[in-house]
Amino acid sequence: MAAKRHSRRRHARERYLRIVGLSAVAAALGMLGLLVVSLTFLGHSAFVQTMVDVPINLSEELIDRGEPAKGNYRKIVTEGFLNLLPEIQARGERREAGKILSPGARWIIKAAVVANPNLIGTTHTFTLPLADPFDQLHKGVIPRDVPQDQRRVSDNQIAWFDHIAASGRISSPFNWGLFFNADSRFPELAGLAGAIAGSFYALLVCFVISFPVGIAAAVYLEEFAPRSRWTDLIEVNINNLAAVPSVVFGLLGLALLLNFLGMPRSAPLVGGITLALMTLPTIIITTRASLTAVPPSIREAAYGIGASRHQVVLHHVLPLALPGILTGAIIGLARALGETAPLLLIGMNAFITSASGGITDPATALPTQIFIWADSPERGFLARTSAAILVLLGFLVTMNGLAVYLRRRFEWQW
């Protein structure tokens, strides 16, 4: 009887524990889902861009064949675009109508002509981005049914826009520019190429420094260093280092790398070194954990047939620990990818309109780009901020997925 009551109590307790665990997991997943859903809701419109097809007459009078880069593209574009609205004659109205097209349209045409001078003298139809307010109007973000003075587009502009739209010239293709353009003042032109390149170079530097140094330090501490007060002290300090707020590493980078060593501001090199300092403790700690996880029987086996200590480590322990080490390194790098504060301090939040070509060129990184966009007043940046966060999340999920894959693939089954 007592045994039965006892077992009933035990079952009840187990059920209770399971419910608590499941609700915790559900809550965590729910919050993650909420984040992704809200980001998608806010950001999805940035993945398409409203474009207009405009026939442009690239007359020889306005572009010198010898120097195609020097043409008066502003005039070429404006005329081409206003030809779509022939009834507009007054200067003021022409000016007003011209604002429908993105100011960046002229650079797009210039780039096309410079790349292919044979276009000069022909009339060519270009698909050009609309200015941000009209992009938003088309996407329904800017409402039409409010009084004119409460929105950024005038009634006239709306009428003209509708006129062009009625001719079937407006389209909304996938916004490749989001990935292949660098940053820009104009939301419709702004993209993440510079930030992705900057993050890539910074992570490359971070990996090249922190991976070998971290592994070497961990192997020494775990396998070779004699237990002493010194190694205990080092161990405590490494654990403390892992808990230091990242902004402190940013200050260190600013003071040491920029001000003292005179390295270039905003460069992925400096960002990478700073991130490496931050990632190093993580790599050391996970590497040591992976090394201790190698079963002692393998070490004994190797010692037992006369392997020396370094042979035991290099031939047996390290290869077996490698999947765990790689997993730790990738997770460390993923953390570094999302890190913002230290990069802000060393100036990787500059406004840079060309993708950086190397580790010493000024650049932004994905998180700092998000920071910049989130701070911009234009409506278009609102959606782009969320879209950029989604892109960053995409990279993070990919990296963590890779870590899981590596662990599954190479983990040794004992």
Add this chain to the structure above:
Amino acid sequence: MAMAQVAVEMPEVEPEETFKMLGRGVNVHYGDKQALFDVSLAIRANQVTSLIGPSGCGKSTFIRCLNRMNDVIEICRVAGDITLDGRDIYSPKIDAVELRARVGMVFQKANPFPKSIFDNVAYGPRIHGLASNKTDLEAIVVQSLSQAGLFEEVKDRLHAPGTSLSGGQQQRLCIARAIAVTPEVILMDEPCSALDPIATARIEELIDELRKDYTIVIVTHSMQQAARVSQYTAFFHLGVLVEEGETEFMFTTPRDQRTQDYITGRFG
């Protein structure tokens, strides 16, 4: 005192040269805890010596002194002297790594490397430079596997992982791996404790064959096994070597009451 004990227990007709290894006054501490008290034991060449005794009495500790495996444990301190062919193995002139190539070891749980069968056996010869070329190496591997009685079973899958073998086969693989570096002494710490009776019988046969070429020390929990495979037996109790001698006499006419109690199953 230790010397006296050896002198008393060895009949005078037995010359010291027949001792492959000899421990005299061995004391071992793990940190503050003493695990072996003044143990003196001779290991005779080309004989099987078994170490028996209740759990925790220091059998593993002693056998691990014989190839300095205890060096790897940081808190372990070994005092007293142990010789191999009359030379002190704890002297600074002896390199523990080279010693372990001469005194090989097989562990309780089969622990093949997570590599192929071939690489498991070839690893030792490779790091000790015993083979000058690939053919030599292959010959060593084949010979070691044959000596361990495993070759026939694995000759078609030398490149399969060592861990894909059965428990008994894995243990024989570990024996082959130990043999491959041509040791003089093979230490086995409960090599059959994880095996079924058939696999155990195979290993026991193997031990008997290996005795021709090697000196063998085996730790076992099974008195039947000690009786079957060994010529000499040493009984440990609470870190003390209680009694040692020819296996036959140990099991029929033990001199110490504790030995008597142990072999009749009264404790341990």
